[in-house]
Amino acid sequence: MKRSRLAVIAALFGLAGxxxxxxxxxxxxxxxxxxxxxxxxxxxxxxxxxLLEGLNxxxxxxxxxxxxxxxxxxxxxxxxxxxxxxxxxxxxxVSGSPYTVTTPNQSRFYIRRARFKFTYxxxxxxxxxxxxxxxxxxxxxLLEAYVTLMDPWTANHDHQxxxxxxxxxxxxxxxxSSSLRELPERSRAETVLFPGERDLGLKLEQQWTSEVKTSxxxxxxxxxxxxxxxxxxxxxxxxxxARARLxxxxxxxxxxxxxxxxxxxxxxxxVSTDKTRFGVDTQGxxxxxxxxxxSLKLELYTGHDVNPDSVNTLVSAPTGANPVRxxxxxxDPSHLATDVFGWYAMVVQNVGDWLQAAVRYDTYDPNTTLAxxxxxxxxxxVNAFYDAYTRFTISYDAVSTQTLGAGGTTTDPHDNLxxxxxxxxx
Amino acid sequence: xxxxxxxxxxxxxxxxxxxxxxxxxxTVKGSDxxxxxxxxxxxxxxxxxxxxxxxxxxxxSGTGIAALIxxxxxxxxxxxxxxxxxxxxxxxxYQTMGTEIKVAKDGLTIYVHPxxxxxALTIAQLRDIYLGTTTNWKQVGGKDATIILYGxxxxxxxxxxxxxxxxxxxxxxARVQTLPGTAAVVNAVSKDPNGIGYGGAxxxxxVREVGIQPDAKSAAVLPSATTVRxxxxxxxxxxxxxxxxxxxxxxxxxxxxxxxxxGQKLASDVGYFPLN
Numbered sequence: 200m201k202r203s204r205l206a207v208i209a210a211l212f213g214l215a216g217x218x219x220x221x222x223x224x225x226x227x228x229x230x231x232x233x234x235x236x237x238x239x240x241x242x243x244x245x246x247x248x249x250l251l252e253g254l255n256x257x258x259x260x261x262x263x264x265x266x267x268x269x270x271x272x273x274x275x276x277x278x279x280x281x282x283x284x285x286x287x288x289x290x291x292x293v294s295g296s297p298y299t300v301t302t303p304n305q306s307r308f309y310i311r312r313a314r315f316k317f318t319y320x321x322x323x324x325x326x327x328x329x330x331x332x333x334x335x336x337x338x339x340x341l342l343e344a345y346v347t348l349m350d351p352w353t354a355n356h357d358h359q360x361x362x363x364x365x366x367x368x369x370x371x372x373x374x375x376s377s378s379l380r381e382l383p384e385r386s387r388a389e390t391v392l393f394p395g396e397r398d399l400g401l402k403l404e405q406q407w408t409s410e411v412k413t414s415x416x417x418x419x420x421x422x423x424x425x426x427x428x429x430x431x432x433x434x435x436x437x438x439x440x441a442r443a444r445l446x447x448x449x450x451x452x453x454x455x456x457x458x459x460x461x462x463x464x465x466x467x468x469x470v471s472t473d474k475t476r477f478g479v480d481t482q483g484x485x486x487x488x489x490x491x492x493x494s495l496k497l498e499l500y501t502g503h504d505v506n507p508d509s510v511n512t513l514v515s516a517p518t519g520a521n522p523v524r525x526x527x528x529x530x531d532p533s534h535l536a537t538d539v540f541g542w543y544a545m546v547v548q549n550v551g552d553w554l555q556a557a558v559r560y561d562t563y564d565p566n567t568t569l570a571x572x573x574x575x576x577x578x579x580x581v582n583a584f585y586d587a588y589t590r591f592t593i594s595y596d597a598v599s600t601q602t603l604g605a606g607g608t609t610t611d612p613h614d615n616l617x618x619x620x621x622x623x624x625x
Numbered sequence: 626x627x628x629x630x631x632x633x634x635x636x637x638x639x640x641x642x643x644x645x646x647x648x649x650x651x652t653v654k655g656s657d658x659x660x661x662x663x664x665x666x667x668x669x670x671x672x673x674x675x676x677x678x679x680x681x682x683x684x685x686s687g688t689g690i691a692a693l694i695x696x697x698x699x700x701x702x703x704x705x706x707x708x709x710x711x712x713x714x715x716x717x718x719y720q721t722m723g724t725e726i727k728v729a730k731d732g733l734t735i736y737v738h739p740x741x742x743x744x745a746l747t748i749a750q751l752r753d754i755y756l757g758t759t760t761n762w763k764q765v766g767g768k769d770a771t772i773i774l775y776g777x778x779x780x781x782x783x784x785x786x787x788x789x790x791x792x793x794x795x796x797x798x799a800r801v802q803t804l805p806g807t808a809a810v811v812n813a814v815s816k817d818p819n820g821i822g823y824g825g826a827x828x829x830x831x832v833r834e835v836g837i838q839p840d841a842k843s844a845a846v847l848p849s850a851t852t853v854r855x856x857x858x859x860x861x862x863x864x865x866x867x868x869x870x871x872x873x874x875x876x877x878x879x880x881x882x883x884x885x886x887x888g889q890k891l892a893s894d895v896g897y898f899p900l901n
Contacts, residue, residue: 486870
């Protein structure tokens with residue numbers, strides 16, 4: 200019985216032999232030379248032990264490599280999109296011979312986001328992230344690059360320190376990945392107040408309890424969509440953000456504050472104005488029988504910031520003949536910045552596991568003291584999840600933009616938008 | 626946009642969602658500790674309910690929870706509770722933090738080789754062994770031999786439970802040899818006279834259980850139906866089903882059957898412990 204069992208084991212190692220031999224050519228030759236036992240098909244206990252130890256050594260090597268690879272994560276997503284704007288019916292024309300499509304063409308295919316992220320968990324206490332986007336502007340752009348240190352003295356690493364380029368910790372929409380959002384784009388207020396959503400700086404995060412989390416950041420203040428990013432810190436002073444979030448499960452709430460300065464460059468001394476934002480957000484969740492989860496999300500932004508319209512009105516535009524940029528006579532530099540206000544309310548309802556509907560109303564007023572300059576939008580969207588990684592989105596944005604025309608009249612341009620999007624996330 | 630075009634778009638969406646809306650078997654994925662239990666439940670339930678298909682696979686509690694979030698399983702079996710991060714990920718996709726259902730109890734068992742004379746360990750001794758500060762059996766009253774550590778991969782709920790409740794969330798010694806399942810841990814310990822491992826009570830075959838003392842002054846307790854049920858065994862734990870929402874239809878019938886006397890008796894027969 201023992202001999203037959205040994206024969207079976209020997210046969211198994213015979214199968215493993217080529218693998219072992221491939222890694223150790225010298226050893227393979229030695230085994231071939233020692234061919235005193237091939238006639239019996241049996242191996243001795245010592246030979247078996249040697250083979251086992253060799254196999255074990257190889258397995259240890261494979262295990263080490265596998266453990267190292269497990270620390271590395273490669274994730275990302277692609278959003279292919281087709282947009283059809285209401286304006287297209289007025290602007291797309293076919294003319295000439297042969298026929299050509301004249302610009303502007305508001306109906307188009309494009310890649311909205313093509314993102315890939317590399318995360319390396321070097322140890323339980325440190326992590327490095329590099330995140331790129333290859334969508335829209337046809338070249339690869341660095342979105343995020345940061346190192347996070349986690350404290351070793353608490354069980355769940357409740358204190359974290361991050362240095363690099365990362366999402367500005369302000370608001371619910373901003374910290375949420377675009378791959379998860381129920382509608383294709385964020386609200387108007389968020390996109391105007393935080394263009395690019397990211398900045399350079401440091402961040403301290405503290406998980407006080409499982410429900411309460413705070414974060415504090417110190418940033419350059421320009422943001423990655425700033426013209427001079429990342430060469431200079433446009434204000435020389437640093438901007439500061441603070442955020443506190445309460446997560447209860449069915450009702451979450453948070454408040455965020457941003458304090459800094461914004462510089463308007465002029466010929467001569469620049470003008471520095473306050474740049475502040477205050478935001479509150481809350482989300483409530485429910486479950487409907489036979490349908491699934493739903494939510495109501497509310498977010499409000501208020502603040503004070505440089506208004507491009509005010510700059511155009513109060514600052515002289517440089518020309519070839521007079522290449523200076525100065526405040527117009529009598530202009531009050533403090534008027535370059537205005538109070539802003541915006542908010543949105545969104546309802547999301549899942550219908551089973553594979554369908555989701557969302558409705559949002561959002562509004563943004565870039566100058567609260569001026570009438571007829573508000574942006575209002577109703578957005579409707581349906582997400583159909585094809586599988587665990589792929590979803591198809593159809594959304595319709597009904598936009599109302601008030602533009603002050605001649606004689607004090609207001610007009611609302613035809614700019615409603617259909618969006619068809621296919622997203623794959625891995 | 627006219628009504629016909631709108632209807633066309635909606636039909637396209639429904640066509641895409643069609644395969645997902647069609648009826649399908651119940652998929653169960655997750656804890657390796659629970660995989661035998663899940664399979665036995667599924668087999669018996671399918672025998673009694675012809676036409677119902679239930680597919681059970683392991684991979685670890687973490688893998689099962691990831692599958693629940695990805696939508697690739699209907700039920701996740703887990704030998705630990707979901708973390709708040711995992712719940713938030715689930716909520717991001719489904720607007721719900723999921724439904725947790727306790728389905729059985731288990732005693733996380735410490736295995737040694739049958740020839741190892743050691744009868745009991747305190748939680749503190751066990752912690753020191755797996756943190757790597759105690760390296761010889763002699764230091765805990767055993768023979769003079771190096772302790773060989775066997776454990777689970779970090780996707781395992783048993784790994785998570787052990788780390789939280791025994792190691793107080795500190796990191797395992799680098800000397801722990803990680804193995805892909807509890808059966809592999811039991812197999813390794815059964816062949817290694819100096820080995821020690823941990824896993825579900827139902828797997829104790831070819832190895833010996835070690836009694837656990839909450840502290841040096843307390844009596845050692847072995848995992849049994851009584852000690853796990855009354856909580857006197859220090860490493861008693863619940864085993865869970867997680868779902869994205871409250872169970873409905875066929876899934877609800879299966880969950881109700883698992884919680885019935887018949888389902889609970891089967892849990893006991895397999896080597897786990899019923900809820901009541």
